[in-house]
Amino acid sequence: MDTTQLLKGVLDVAVLAVIEQEDGYGYDVVRRLRAAGLDDIAEASVYGTLRRLFHSGLLTSYVVASDAGPHRKYYGLNDVGRAQLADSAATWKQFVKTMNVVLTKESAA
DSSP, X not given: OOOHHXXXXXXXXXXXXXXXXXXXXXXXXXXXHHHTTOTTOOHHHHHHHHHHHHHTTSEEEEEEOOTTSSOEEEEEEOHXXXXXXXXXXXXXXXXXXXXXXXHHTOOOO
């Protein structure tokens, strides 16, 4: 199964979850998502998601000087982002539970 469409639907929550663990800059977030098993994640998708989440008020940002190149823009989770992550995680867990019922043809009891 091609996971591209699935990933589009959960990229926001995946990025928020990674940043909740530790602030990070764009490629660092990509690296951590890939290490978690999202191997096919596109860098451009993550960078766009970080910018959108920041402009939506879910993330903070700050710049850190780098000895190995240009300064890096780090993103951190703020209280609004934490609340969104909690809500999205609850929705995801319910969705997974529902899909398990559908796939195993068990009752929802």
